[in-house]
Every structure is written in C-alpha cells, then in structure tokens.
Amino acid sequence: MSTLKLNQKLKxxxxQKFELDNEIVFNYFDKLPASERDEKLVRALYIGVLALMEDRISSFLAKTTNELGTELESLKMLFEMKKELFYKSTIKGVIAEDEIAExxxxxxxxxxxxxxxxLTGxxxxxxxxxxxxxxxxEVNGTPDLKIxxxxxxxxxxxxxxxxxxxIFIRKTDTAWSQLIEANANRNSRVSLIVFDISLVDNSILKFCENVGYIPEVGFIAIVDSQKGDYSNLVIAYMLARDIAINAKTIELDKDVLAMLVNRIIKDIGEIKAIKTLVERNIDNNKEILKQIEKSMLLMDFNQRYLTQFLETGTLTKxxxxxxxxGEEIKDQYKLIEKDINEL
Known part of the structure; x- marks a missing residue:
C-alpha cells in the first residue's frame, strides 16, 4: 500500500503509517520540544517541495546516484539558495534583524x-x-537600561x-549618524551597529575589521552571517553592556568636547580653502561668497553648541x-545660496 495518498476532492x-531511518532528520527533531515537531515537519516538507521545484536542484538529484553525494551536494545547493535569498535587498535586512536577535x-x-x-519592528x-x-x-531585563x-x-x-x-549635501545615513540616531530614538545608554563582512563599505573596514569603538557615539561589529559567525557581535555587545552598567556622569566629558573641537578645526580648514580660492581665480567670487556664508553659519552654529556644552558639561542625546x-543651518543656507546665485 502506498505511503502517500492524494485526496483530489479536498486537495x-x-x-499513511510513515517511518524514516535517517540520523540527520532524527537529531533535528530530537532537539525540538514535542509541541513544535508537527509544525516543523510540515514546514520541512513544504521547503523540500519548493527546493525540488527548482530545475537546477531536481535535475542534479535526478543525475546523482550516490546517496552520500546526493546529501552533501543538496546541502550545498540549499546553502547557495540561502545566499541568493539573503542578497535580495528587499529581505536581507529583515533576515539580519531576526537572526541577530535570536x-x-x-x-x-x-x-x-x-x-x-x-525587535522593535x-x-x-x-x-x-x-x-x-x-x-x-534590556540589560538585566530592565526597560530603563537599554542598548x-x-x-x-x-x-x-x-x-x-x-x-x-x-552638512550642505543631501542627507545620507552613515555609521556615525545611525549610532547617534539609534541612541537618541530608543533612549538607550549605548548604541551598536552591525555590518556583514560581505556587505560593508571599505571606509568602515579601514576603521575596524572586527569590532570598533567611537567614543561617545557607539560600537561597530562586523559579522559573517553566511558562516554563522557572530563572535564580533558578542564582543561588541559585552563591551557595550559594561559601559551601560558602569558608566557614570562626569562634570565635563572630554570625548564630546574633542568631537566639538574637531568640527571647529574642520571649519577652520574650510576658511583656509577660501583663501586658496581667492588666490587661484578671481572668477570664483560666487563660490567664495558661498564658502564664506557657509563658514559664518557653521561658526555661529558650532559656537552655540560649544557654549551650551561648556555651561552644562554635556549634551543631551x-x-x-x-x-x-546640522539640518537647521542647511535650511538657512539655501536662502543665502539663492541670493548669491542671482547676483
């Protein structure tokens, strides 16, 4: 009597009575709670059917006679399918979040x-x-102490x-902005950003190949999700956790001050660039005026935050x-730029 029967009326x-003598399958279901086994069995059958519907896999299996070779090559094919699925931009972010949380x-x-x-969803x-x-x-299950x-x-x-x-170009997300933004948006003690080794920009790899720390901004962790290697995530998380638990408020945070000063130093460099423009070509007057207006806006903007920081000893998230x-001065500059272009 056939094990499988199709009910055409009910689709x-x-x-019928079914047994399978396979160590891999047995070990998988043996690790599952009894309450989850039926659901996982149905899911395994469904995934298996989808895999067999793929021409390249069904064709390969039809040509393979060695049982061990079939199993190994099938696993390889399924791994390639997983990679293909992962690289589809519409879902890789969701997969990453689920896997990291799990x-x-x-x-x-x-x-x-x-x-x-x-997951914040x-x-x-x-x-x-x-x-x-x-x-x-939530550190120690405490909602008020978050990473x-x-x-x-x-x-x-x-x-x-x-x-x-x-500040004056179109807004683009960066590792720095996402760390600062995540910290402010989730009101967390520390923030951490995770990249995959196969999908990370060289500027980030130059900064750190495994785990990186940006003072007063957050941590960077680079994982290899395709190999299931999340060791760098654990390192970064445990460091972040130590900071979250042990960090104490100090009267004056030198790291934040250094960031403010670095911005001011950058703006001084822009003023020097103005002088170079003047010396090179008098026809660049409009561009020079724009640079001057930018620098004046930036100096006022930076000075305001520096004054606030020195008065209070900190900046809120x-x-x-x-x-x-720097969104507010970008809007101010648009009006000035329009006037200069009309000269």
Missing amino acids: RVEL YLNEFFQSKRIKDRAL NAAGELAKNKTGDIIC AIECKFDKSMKLGTIDTKD KDLLDFYM
Whole structure:
C-alpha cells in the first residue's frame, strides 16, 4: 500500500503509517520540544517541495546516484539558495534583524544573562516617525537600561566621521549618524551597529575589521552571517553592556568636547580653502561668497553648541543628534545660496 495518498476532492496530501531511518532528520527533531515537531515537519516538507521545484536542484538529484553525494551536494545547493535569498535587498535586512536577535537571546540563555533582545519592528521611537534602532536589548531585563542595535547590511553606507561630514549635501545615513540616531530614538545608554563582512563599505573596514569603538557615539561589529559567525557581535555587545552598567556622569566629558573641537578645526580648514580660492581665480567670487556664508553659519552654529556644552558639561542625546546632522543651518543656507546665485 502506498505511503502517500492524494485526496483530489479536498486537495490534500495524506500520509499513511510513515517511518524514516535517517540520523540527520532524527537529531533535528530530537532537539525540538514535542509541541513544535508537527509544525516543523510540515514546514520541512513544504521547503523540500519548493527546493525540488527548482530545475537546477531536481535535475542534479535526478543525475546523482550516490546517496552520500546526493546529501552533501543538496546541502550545498540549499546553502547557495540561502545566499541568493539573503542578497535580495528587499529581505536581507529583515533576515539580519531576526537572526541577530535570536542569536543574542540564545547567547544570553547559554550564559545565564538576564538580558533580553527585542525587535522593535515598525514601532517609532522618541523621534517622530523614526524607526532607527532595529533591536532593543534590556540589560538585566530592565526597560530603563537599554542598548540599541541597528542592523545595516548595506554596502553603500560609509563611516561618516564628524570631520568628513558635509552638512550642505543631501542627507545620507552613515555609521556615525545611525549610532547617534539609534541612541537618541530608543533612549538607550549605548548604541551598536552591525555590518556583514560581505556587505560593508571599505571606509568602515579601514576603521575596524572586527569590532570598533567611537567614543561617545557607539560600537561597530562586523559579522559573517553566511558562516554563522557572530563572535564580533558578542564582543561588541559585552563591551557595550559594561559601559551601560558602569558608566557614570562626569562634570565635563572630554570625548564630546574633542568631537566639538574637531568640527571647529574642520571649519577652520574650510576658511583656509577660501583663501586658496581667492588666490587661484578671481572668477570664483560666487563660490567664495558661498564658502564664506557657509563658514559664518557653521561658526555661529558650532559656537552655540560649544557654549551650551561648556555651561552644562554635556549634551543631551537629541542635542548630539541635531549637532551632527546640522539640518537647521542647511535650511538657512539655501536662502543665502539663492541670493548669491542671482547676483
């Protein structure tokens, strides 16, 4: 009697008494709770059918007679399918978030750490209509003590250091901006951004190949998701966790002051560039005027934040984000630029 029967009327597949002597399959189901096994069996059958429907796989299996070779090459093919699925831009971000949250929770459980990794999904945070910060980790299960994690499997994202940030060009996300934004949006103690080794810009790789730390901004971790290697994520997270638990407020934060001063030094360099423009070509007057107006706006903007910082000894997370993005002076400059172009 056939094991499999098709019920044409109900459009159902019906299985009679069925046993399978396969160590790989047995070990997989043996590790699952009894309550999950039926669901996983149906899912395994569904995935297997989808795989067999692929011409390249079904063709390969039809030509292969060696049982061991069939199993190994099938696994290889399925791995290639997983890679192909991963690189489709519409879903790789979601896959990354799910896998990272799941990995962290398994790590917490294995180390008996009481932290929890929670996906934020489409929920906005402290900033209006802003969803930056894909995962929130509650340290010791405490909602008020959080680490924000942003997953960016995107090769176009640059490092974006403060001294290379050009406020007057179109807004683009960078590792720096995402770290600052995630921290402000999720009201976290520390932020962390995760990149995949196969999808990361060279500017970030030059800064760090494994784990990097930007003082008062956050951590960078580079993982290899295709190999299941998240060791750098664990290193970065545990460092972030130590900071979150042990960081104390100080009267004057020298790291933030250094960032402010670096921006001012950058602007001084722009003023020197103005002098070079004058010496090179008098016909560049309009560009010179634009540079002067930019520098004047920037000096006033930077001076305002520096004064606030020296008075209070700190900047709020929202202030730090506003300072980095510089949106308000970009709008002011548009009006000035229009007047100069009409001269």
